[in-house]
Amino acid sequence: xxxxxQSPRHEVTEMGQEVTLRCKPxxxxxxxxxxxxxxxxxxxxxxxxxxxxxxxDSGMPEDRFSAKMPNASFSTLxxxxxxxxxxxxxxxxxxPTGGGEKLFFGSGTQLSVL
Amino acid sequence: SQQGExxxxxxxxxxxxxxxxxxxxxxxxxxxxxxxxxxxxxLVHLILIRSNEREKHSGRLRVTLDxxxxxxxxxxxxxxxxxxxxxxxxxxxxxxxGNKLTFGGGTRVLVKP
Numbered sequence: 699x700x701x702x703x704q705s706p707r708h709e710v711t712e713m714g715q716e717v718t719l720r721c722k723p724x725x726x727x728x729x730x731x732x733x734x735x736x737x738x739x740x741x742x743x744x745x746x747x748x749x750x751x752x753x754x755d756s757g758m759p760e761d762r763f764s765a766k767m768p769n770a771s772f773s774t775l776x777x778x779x780x781x782x783x784x785x786x787x788x789x790x791x792x793x794p795t796g797g798g799e800k801l802f803f804g805s806g807t808q809l810s811v812l
Numbered sequence: 813s814q815q816g817e818x819x820x821x822x823x824x825x826x827x828x829x830x831x832x833x834x835x836x837x838x839x840x841x842x843x844x845x846x847x848x849x850x851x852x853x854x855l856v857h858l859i860l861i862r863s864n865e866r867e868k869h870s871g872r873l874r875v876t877l878d879x880x881x882x883x884x885x886x887x888x889x890x891x892x893x894x895x896x897x898x899x900x901x902x903x904x905x906x907x908x909x910g911n912k913l914t915f916g917g918g919t920r921v922l923v924k925p
Contacts, residue, residue, distance in 0.1 A: 702854075731913070741855075741900070741915040754912055789854055798904040798911035799843065803854030 700724075702804035704790050710810045716778040719807045722771055723792030731801065732765055732775050733789040741789075747773065748796060780811045816844075816901040816916035824922045831888040833919040835901030836881075844877055844884050845902045849918070855900065858886075891923045 703722040711717055723730050731746040745755040747767045755765070762781070767773040777784055787808050791801040816837045825831050837844065843862045847855040861868045861877045861884065868875045874887040888895055898918040905912040 729911075733915075740917045743912060743914060746912065791854075796911050798906060798913070799860060800845070800857045801847075801855070801902075801913055803856070805854050 702790055702792050702802050704788075704804035704807050706807060707805065708808045708810075710812065711780055712812050713781055714779045715811075716776065717780045717784075717809060717811075719775040719788050719790075719809070721773045721775070721790030721804060723773070723790070724794075724802055725771065727792035727794045727802070728770075729793040729796050730767060730773050731791040731793070732773070733791065734786045735789060735806070736786045744775070777809075780809075782811045785809055785811050816903050816914065818899070818901055818916045818919040820919060821917065822920045822922070824924065825891055827891060827893055827923055827925050829891055831891050831895070831921050831923070833886050833899055833921070835884045835886070835916055837884075837901070837903050838882065839903075839905075841879075841903045842906060843904065844875075845904075845913075846873075846875060846884075846886050847900045847902060847915070849898045849900065851897070855915075858899075888921075891921075893923050893925045895921060896923045897921060 705720045729748050732744040734742045744757045745765045750767045765775045787806045789806045791803045793801050816835050819834045845860045846858045849855045859870045861875050872889045877884045898920045900915045900918045902913050902915045
């Protein structure tokens, strides 16, 4: 079992650039979650999908953030344009049970916006 | 705002000692979960306790749940250096279309050899 796969592992970019983070959930899982982790705000849920459909995006901080899940095996989180305050670790997680029980997390993408 | 809050924020113990951390939450739940995060890694699910359970064990982990006080505790017995990590409680907000799992701020545990 490969687990949840995120790429890239690290991303360093300049303010104003577009950033795309990628996630491959565990095969057969029907829910996918994007979280952001910072020292100041902890773990924040940005958006989650159920059966590829966005269910709740109330955690997306601004219109600069967008997420898609074109199929059951792939999701992207895009930031355009990026700002220094977007610097954080972004985690993707998937669940076989709609998210009410066990989540499986990827290793995260460390994003630094200079 | 976060549903769960852990206490203490940080904990330092000697190897072999027990570590106890607490979690308080605000609304009714049908389960509560604990996760571990090693430095630079993703979170790993440890244990889930349902609202009709009062205590659950998994190896050296013991979790209790008091729904009347809206609180839970995680006990790690006979700690090891490898238990050094951050520990988070999480509770799902149940919706018909899907469940929203929110995390507390975590307890950082340092186990000194």
